[in-house]
Amino acid sequence: MLILKVRAYFPIRPRCTLRLSLHRSYLHPVRSFTVTPISDYHKMDAVTITNDPSLPTSAAQDAGKIDHQKSSNKIQVASHNQYTTPRLLSSEVDPNPMIQFQKWLSSALHPQEGQPEVHEPEAMTICTSSPTGVPSARVVLLKQADDTGFVFYTNYNSRKSRELASNPYASIAIYWRELSRSVRVVGKAEKVSREESMEYFDLRPRGSQIGAWASRQSEVLEDEHVLEDRVKAIEKKFEGRKVECPEFWGGWRIVPFEVEFWSGQPSRLHDRLRYTRAEGDSQSLWKIDRLSP
Numbered sequence: 241m242l243i244l245k246v247r248a249y250f251p252i253r254p255r256c257t258l259r260l261s262l263h264r265s266y267l268h269p270v271r272s273f274t275v276t277p278i279s280d281y282h283k284m285d286a287v288t289i290t291n292d293p294s295l296p297t298s299a300a301q302d303a304g305k306i307d308h309q310k311s312s313n314k315i316q317v318a319s320h321n322q323y324t325t326p327r328l329l330s331s332e333v334d335p336n337p338m339i340q341f342q343k344w345l346s347s348a349l350h351p352q353e354g355q356p357e358v359h360e361p362e363a364m365t366i367c368t369s370s371p372t373g374v375p376s377a378r379v380v381l382l383k384q385a386d387d388t389g390f391v392f393y394t395n396y397n398s399r400k401s402r403e404l405a406s407n408p409y410a411s412i413a414i415y416w417r418e419l420s421r422s423v424r425v426v427g428k429a430e431k432v433s434r435e436e437s438m439e440y441f442d443l444r445p446r447g448s449q450i451g452a453w454a455s456r457q458s459e460v461l462e463d464e465h466v467l468e469d470r471v472k473a474i475e476k477k478f479e480g481r482k483v484e485c486p487e488f489w490g491g492w493r494i495v496p497f498e499v500e501f502w503s504g505q506p507s508r509l510h511d512r513l514r515y516t517r518a519e520g521d522s523q524s525l526w527k528i529d530r531l532s533p
């Protein structure tokens with residue numbers, strides 16, 4: 241089950257800021273494996289998967305799209321989705337990638353009639369790396385996209401934040417499966433102002449505010465009760481009053497110097513348009529190149 245609470249407005253400020261204030265509660269059992277559903281945008285030719293039979297099944301599997309060979313512990317995916325998205329033409333895209341991104345995000349957030357619903361379009365994978373260059377990626381939620389970059393919120397003591405503090409270069413990947421569209425961003429991270437973080441924190445549901453205080457994100461927990469006990473202690477601490485934004489919690493803005501738009505096309509001959517400009521140069525025009533798929 242997915243509970244979706246829409247807290248605010250979007251798209252909001254004309255042509256510059258797209259701010260997302262969705263608050264989802266994850267109360268459904270999480271499946272570890274799903275198979276691309278068939279939609280108007282995807283034409284699945286063949287899927288062959290062999291895996292551990294104890295793994296959860298998906299609707300597609302129930303519908304007979306997966307060949308389950310119980311004797312093997314190998315998962316083999318041999319699907320051949322055909323992507324038939326409208327072409328991505330350099331003559332039609334906006335010269336500013338942030339505006340182009342806002343257009344794509346808006347159409348993922350508000351599908352037109354006949355277009356598929358996109359599940360959690362604000363989810364994005366962000367990759368950071370350690371001072372020695374070891375990468376690590378995880379999913380976060382995009383909360384704002386404007387002229388200056390892509391903003392998400394997190395714990396400033398988490399692994400990702402510690403890595404960004406020591407090496408601010410980061411990369412984002414977003415995949416809107418239902419639209420056969422993807423975006424890659426490469427940029428440099430900076431902390432958003434304390435005022436912005438506090439403003440956003442105040443919009444969060446109280447449970448998430450308490451959770452932010454209770455979780456020492458990325459640290460090892462001795463057992464499952466430790467977190468519950470911390471939550472209780474924090475609830476008591478803030479009983480009857482507003483939960484303030486912790487000093488160790490706030491936003492990161494990824495300021496891009498490369499943004500690539502990918503649009504799935506038949507026979508893997510996808511459209512790719514890459515915008516680049518020099519790092520730290522917010523004045524010059526973006527260069528747009530078409531890349532081989």
Ligand SMILES: Cc1cc2nc3c(=O)[nH]c(=O)nc-3n(C[C@H](O)[C@H](O)[C@H](O)COP(=O)(O)O)c2cc1C
Nearest residue numbers: 363378379380381392393394395398399400401458
């Ligand atoms: C759909 C989804 C959305 C998430 N959103 C966030 C988020 O906005 N901020 C966050 O700190 N973690 C978020 N997480 C959890 C992260 O993926 C990750 O587990 C956590 O941030 C710790 O990462 P780290 O140890 O690499 O710092 C989300 C996870 C999922 C699957």
